[in-house]
Amino acid sequence: EDQVTQSPEALRLQEGESSSLNCSYTVSGLRGLFWYRQDPGKGPEFLFTLYSAGEEKEKERLKATLTKKESFLHITAPKPEDSATYLCAVRANTGFQKLVFGTGTRLLVSP
Amino acid sequence: EAGVVQSPRYKIIEKKQPVAFWCNPISGHNTLYWYRQNLGQGPELLIRYENEEAVDDSQLPKDRFSAERLKGVDSTLKIQPAELGDSAVYLCASSPSSGVNTGELFFGEGSRLTVL
Numbered sequence: 001e002d003q004v005t006q007s008p009e010a011l012r013l014q015e016g017e018s019s020s021l022n023c024s025y026t027v028s029g030l031r032g033l034f035w036y037r038q039d040p041g042k043g044p045e046f047l048f049t050l051y052s053a054g055e056e057k058e059k060e061r062l063k064a065t066l067t068k069k070e071s072f073l074h075i076t077a078p079k080p081e082d083s084a085t086y087l088c089a090v091r092a093n094t095g096f097q098k099l100v101f102g103t104g105t106r107l108l109v110s111p
Numbered sequence: 112e113a114g115v116v117q118s119p120r121y122k123i124i125e126k127k128q129p130v131a132f133w134c135n136p137i138s139g140h141n142t143l144y145w146y147r148q149n150l151g152q153g154p155e156l157l158i159r160y161e162n163e164e165a166v167d168d169s170q171l172p173k174d175r176f177s178a179e180r181l182k183g184v185d186s187t188l189k190i191q192p193a194e195l196g197d198s199a200v201y202l203c204a205s206s207p208s209s210g211v212n213t214g215e216l217f218f219g220e221g222s223r224l225t226v227l
Contacts, residue, residue: 004153031212032212032213032214034215041220041221042220042221043115043202043204043218043219043220043221044154044202044216044218045218046214046215046216046217049213087154089153089214091214096159096169097211098156098159098167099156099214099216101154101155102153103151103152103153
């Protein structure tokens with residue numbers, strides 16, 4: 001069964017304090033790994049798609065990387081507005097190729 | 112450009128009562144998804160439509176849940192009768208057909224259901 005595990009569950013940073021979020025996955029034939037951001041009371045917002053090991057994507061202070069077993073979301077010099085829950089999802093090459101989401105990492109950036 | 116619109120935003124009902132959620136996707140998006148998100152969890156797919164056709168409803172509890180997407184645009188998700196365990200946020204998302212590959216789904220703000 002396809003599984004996605006995110007760590008840590010929650011992370012508190014000071015403004016400017018860089019860190020990384022982890023997403024480890026077990027999937028039969030990865031067809032894509034996706035990062036989303038979710039603000040309280042809102043739906044998830046798409047950030048990145050990664051398809052193969054070694055691939056990297058960047059957007060402002062966020063950089064996503066992918067290996068054969070995990071992905072990292074690096075946050076450089078975060079600001080309070082980066083506070084949100086970050087969700088990781090995978091799409092497998094089986095069944096209906098649906099997205100399987102992890103439980104997310106709640107990030108709080110304090111000024 | 113308008114995003115995915117869902118209603119109602121909040122709904123409180125007694126158990127065994129029926130409830131329905133409505134979704135209007137982004138114009139031109141022919142793929143529509145219904146997800147359920149429990150507190151502290153990631154979204155779980157209930158059903159995916161390609162135009163009017165339900166192409167993946169394997170996770171939809173068919174004894175009490177039903178969905179329809181008439182004319183390939185708006186969609187309705189119904190629960191009848193509701194149970195306590197159905198309390199969750201019901202998210203609708205849409206994408207172009209390519210969204211299945213790119214993973215770029217556009218989510219609405221969700222409908223929060225509380226069953227008492």
